[in-house]
Amino acid sequence: AQKITQTQPGMFVQEKEAVTLDCTYDTSDQSYGLFWYKQPSSGEMIFLIYQGSYDEQNATEGRYSLNFQKARKSANLVISASQLGDSAMYFCAMREGLNGNNRLAFGKGNQVVVIP
Amino acid sequence: DTGVSQDPRHKITKRGQNVTFRCDPISEHNRLYWYRQTLGQGPEFLTYFQNEAQLEKSRLLSDRFSAERPKGSFSTLEIQRTEQGDSAMYLCASSLAMGPGTGFPGNTIYFGEGSWLTVV
Numbered sequence: 001a002q003k004i005t006q007t008q009p010g011m012f013v014q015e016k017e018a019v020t021l022d023c024t025y026d027t028s029d030q031s032y033g034l035f036w037y038k039q040p041s042s043g044e045m046i047f048l049i050y051q052g053s054y055d056e057q058n059a060t061e062g063r064y065s066l067n068f069q070k071a072r073k074s075a076n077l078v079i080s081a082s083q084l085g086d087s088a089m090y091f092c093a094m095r096e097g098l099n100g101n102n103r104l105a106f107g108k109g110n111q112v113v114v115i116p
Numbered sequence: 117d118t119g120v121s122q123d124p125r126h127k128i129t130k131r132g133q134n135v136t137f138r139c140d141p142i143s144e145h146n147r148l149y150w151y152r153q154t155l156g157q158g159p160e161f162l163t164y165f166q167n168e169a170q171l172e173k174s175r176l177l178s179d180r181f182s183a184e185r186p187k188g189s190f191s192t193l194e195i196q197r198t199e200q201g202d203s204a205m206y207l208c209a210s211s212l213a214m215g216p217g218t219g220f221p222g223n224t225i226y227f228g229e230g231s232w233l234t235v236v
Contacts (some may be wrong), residue, residue: 004158008138037227038144045159045227082137091158093224103172106158 006107021077021110023092033095034075040088137231141210151207187198205230
């Protein structure tokens with residue numbers, strides 16, 4: 001069963017505009033972590049932001065914020081003030097359990113192209 | 117640069133040959149992971165080490181694949197008798213296991229730039 005679902009088609013966003021990338025997840029665990037990674041064409045997976053299942057506040061890191069809705073099992077990434085360098089694939093990932101299960105389950109990614 | 121480094125970045129090999137990839141994790145990280153990513157997909161977990169011990173292997177890791185981390189520092193991933201279906205990017209990642217709970221930022225997993233494999 002798919003644990004992470006990212007279904008948006010490729011997105012074009014105007015420079016300086018905000019963009020929201022959808023991610024829904026499936027787990028029966030109470031403790032889990034949610035991650036967003038950026039993958040530019042060079043291939044490197046760049047860590048952007050993390051949200052723990054027990055965190056009461058939505059995570060923020062600079063221009064990145066995570067809209068965490070636990071009851072709906074969604075963890076959408078918001079990129080504010082888009083820049084040309086934000087053009088990349090964006091992956092949502094989940095790690096289940098406390099410290100035992102160390103594997104990340106990834107979605108299929110969202111393609112973002114920022115246009116000037 | 118103190119991030120995760122991988123070598124080689126690109127490898128083209130003939131079917132049936134053996135290939136080996138090397139990963140150097142972030143120096144203080146005790147956990148090291150290997151993932152595989154094919155075109156249009158997210159990375160898929162292959163295996164992970166805590167220090168020198170290989171603690172988990174995915175069913176994706178066939179008998180032709182072997183990973184080692186002999187001194188708990190760098191790791192190698194070897195693929196024997198390569199097949200065209202092995203063509204993918206092999207990503208290494210590392211993390212520092214600081215303790216239980218998902219609220220520990222130190223458990224964040226950092227990836228390298230990947231090693232692209234093309235089997236012809």
